[in-house]
Amino acid sequence: EIVLTQSPGTLSLSPGERAILSCRASQSVSGSHLAWYQQKPGQAPRVLIYGASSRATGIPDRFSGSVSGTDFTLTISRLEPEDFAVYYCQQYGNSPLTFGGGTKVEI
Amino acid sequence: EVHLVESGGGLVQPGGSLRLSCAASGFPFSGYALTWVRQAPGKGLEWVSTISGTGESTYYADSVKGRFTISRDSSRSMVFLQMNSLGGEDTAVYYCAKCPTYRGSGSYYDYWGQGTLVTVSS
Numbered sequence: 001e002i003v004l005t006q007s008p009g010t011l012s013l014s015p016g017e018r019a020i021l022s023c024r025a026s027q028s029v030s031g032s033h034l035a036w037y038q039q040k041p042g043q044a045p046r047v048l049i050y051g052a053s054s055r056a057t058g059i060p061d062r063f064s065g066s067v068s069g070t071d072f073t074l075t076i077s078r079l080e081p082e083d084f085a086v087y088y089c090q091q092y093g094n095s096p097l098t099f100g101g102g103t104k105v106e107i
Numbered sequence: 108e109v110h111l112v113e114s115g116g117g118l119v120q121p122g123g124s125l126r127l128s129c130a131a132s133g134f135p136f137s138g139y140a141l142t143w144v145r146q147a148p149g150k151g152l153e154w155v156s157t158i159s160g161t162g163e164s165t166y167y168a169d170s171v172k173g174r175f176t177i178s179r180d181s182s183r184s185m186v187f188l189q190m191n192s193l194g195g196e197d198t199a200v201y202y203c204a205k206c207p208t209y210r211g212s213g214s215y216y217d218y219w220g221q222g223t224l225v226t227v228s229s
Contacts, residue, residue, distance in 0.1 A: 030213075033213065033215075035215035035216075037152075043221075044202055044219035044220060044221055044222055045144075045152065045202075045216075045219055046219070047215060047216060047217055050215045050217075056217065057217075088151060088152055090152070090215060092213050092214050092215050093213060094213075095166075095212070095213070096154065096168055096169070097154040097213070097214075098154070099151055099152040099153065099154070100151070101151050102151050
């Protein structure tokens with residue numbers, strides 16, 4: 001099974017700053033099939049990015065995804081107050097599907 | 108607009124059974140796979156099971172294989188998760204989520220319900 005390691009565990013930033021979240025896969029993810037989700041307290045996750053770099057419907061362009069080998073990155077260019085949440089990566093290119101442990105972006 | 112509404116969670120004793128339901132609307136029900144993902148209290152996300160658009164293919168995480176059964180009823184636009192032999196490790200919020208594909212194996216999830224809490228405790 002592919003293990004996804006997210007770092008840092010917690011990111012402390014201010015509104016307007018850039019956030020860079022990392023997700024490292026233990027082996028190659030087939031087709032770069034990796035998604036990023038945002039989850040706020042008491043809410044369900046929401047997909048932000050799929051296919052490593054494609055924004056989901058309705059997601060602002062301040063969210064972007066990239067990949068280099070087994071290293072995936074989610075960048076939030078300028079943090080808005082509503083962006084403070086927990087972010088998870090998920091690989092769906094290899095069975096079984098796996099999620100990373102999450103990165104909390106806090107003020 | 109896509110809506111997924113889970114129900115059926117609650118408190119169950121170790122070794123017991125529970126059946127979760129998810130009512131779907133806002134999309135062609137038989138055209139898309141549906142999945143269950145769970146989240147233990149204060150923990151991350153774990154994929155549980157997926158069923159293809161018309162139910163001919165099902166997939167399970169090793170942690171629930173042989174204990175959980177996923178099914179769907181197209182006449183009611185509902186998906187179910189029958190959970191047997193429950194243990195404390197099954198305590199979690201269970202989310203129903205829609206795949207953007209028919210088959211569902213190897214997919215991300217584009218819509219999620221709000222979840223239903225299952226607590227396994229004596």
